[in-house]
Amino acid sequence: MQDAYVVEKGDKVGTWSEIGYTGPGSVWSGHSKSAIFQYNEGTAEDGKWTVQTLQKLNDCGVQTDAWKLGAQLDAAASANGQGSVLYKAGGVSACYDLTPSFKSLTSGRSF
Numbered sequence: 001m002q003d004a005y006v007v008e009k010g011d012k013v014g015t016w017s018e019i020g021y022t023g024p025g026s027v028w029s030g031h032s033k034s035a036i037f038q039y040n041e042g043t044a045e046d047g048k049w050t051v052q053t054l055q056k057l058n059d060c061g062v063q064t065d066a067w068k069l070g071a072q073l074d075a076a077a078s079a080n081g082q083g084s085v086l087y088k089a090g091g092v093s094a095c096y097d098l099t100p101s102f103k104s105l106t107s108g109r110s111f
Contacts, residue, residue, distance in 0.1 A: 002071055006085050013047045013071045013085060047071040053095070060095035067091040067102060 001021055005014040016023065016030060023032025023039040030041035036055050042048035051067040053060055060066060068091050074084035089105040096102065 002085055006073060011073070013073055016041045042070070051091075057095070057098060060092065060098055063092045063095060065091055066095040067099065069105060 001019040002014060005019040006012075023041075024037075025032050025034035032039045033054075036053065036057070038052040038054060040050045040052065042050070048068055048070045050065050050069075053063050053066045056062060068089070070088040070090075071085050074086045085107075087105050087107045089103045091102070
């Protein structure tokens with residue numbers, strides 16, 4: 001959804017509402033919460049979305065940034081009209097076993 005938004009707009013990474021995303025569970029002002037997770041939208045400037053665990057899951061304890069994903073406009077590609085986003089996945093290593101391919105979302109952004 002983020003990639004499609006940037007191709008369409010070309011000048012910035014979109015917020016949840018701009019890209020048409022609604023988090024699971026109860027939703028309020030850039031956050032959503034289920035019984036186990038809280039999802040937090042970053043600002044348009046930092047583009048960093050985080051998932052917080054609210055309960056211990058195997059070796060993944062209660063963590064503020066259990067998973068985080070940063071998105072930023074690829075200025076060089078966008079200048080050429082390509083509308084591209086760079087991603088950086090990170091978080092707490094004890095939580096990676098629950099999402100083994102999560103880190104493969106990384107495409108060149110740094111936090």
